[in-house]
Amino acid sequence: QLDETVYMDKLSTVGQMAAAFAHEIRNPITTVRGFIQYINSNTKDESLKQYAPLILDELDRTNKIITNYLTVAKPTNITLEYVDVNKVLKDSVDLLRPFGSYRNVTIDLELEGDHFIYSDEHHLKQAIMNIIKNGIEATEEGQGGLVQIKKVHGEVKGTIEIYFIDNGIGMSEKQLEKIGLPYYTTKSKGTGLGSMITTRLIHEMKGTIDYTSKVHIGTTVTVVLPTLRNMKEKSRKEDE
Ligand code: ADP
Ligand code: MG
Secondary structure (H helix, E strand, C coil), rough: CCCCCHHHCCCCCHHHHHHHHHHHHHHHHHHHHHHHHHHHHHHCCCCHHHHHHHHHHHHHHHHHHHHHHHHCHHHHHHCCCEEEEHHHHHHHHHHHHHHHHCCEEEEEEEEECCCCECCCCCHHHHHHHHHHHHHHHCCCCCCCCEEEEEECCCCCCCCEEEEEEEECCCCCCCHHHHCCCCCCCCCCCCCCCHHHHHHHHHHHHHCEEEEEEEEECCCEEEEEEEEEHHHHHHHHHHHH
């Protein structure tokens, strides 16, 4: 049976320690950020004015790394509930639409039927948003981008398949092998943690994630998740 105890057991001790450290590190960062902003808006020092945005950017990047860890590792954050997959997909797309428009990327969403999974809504949302964000960021400069998202009944009964198809820069075989490794990034402001976290979250949901890609053609991310009915069947079989 997939209850909260089993779910939390999956979270490593290392992850929980990371969460504790992350929490402690965050407070001083917030303080430092506030001071830099204050000094920046009151100074006449030109070099300080020039470097302050860089300092703020780096602090924000640090915060982002910490946030990614916290959301995944913090055990108290987990609430298992019936999650409406369509709702989470719609919400994620709505949240990322402004970022998409800013990068001249259209996001398309196609939903076949209603599906529920038993999971933590925020985890599913974070996983989905990481994938869509990568799709948007993959758009090549000066090109209009498209991220197509399709959710369909899975080929295997009791599963759903979600496809995230972009027409961006794509990845070579070598790059495909590295995706999901911690800190692997090809972006100047990337954290290289998004895909690692996404993979971990999808696996926690007993799902799978696969990447296929062609350089300059685009990438397809396929997520397969067991739906609620399948989970019930599974646990019933295990009980027998
Ligand atoms: P980040 O986005 O911070 O770089 P991720 O773990 O999300 O970290 O992604 C790691 C790397 O995988 C990216 O820097 C990029 O090179 C590659 N990648 C991920 N998704 C895509 C995609 N949809 N198209 C092309 N490359 C991608
Ligand atoms: Mg990313």
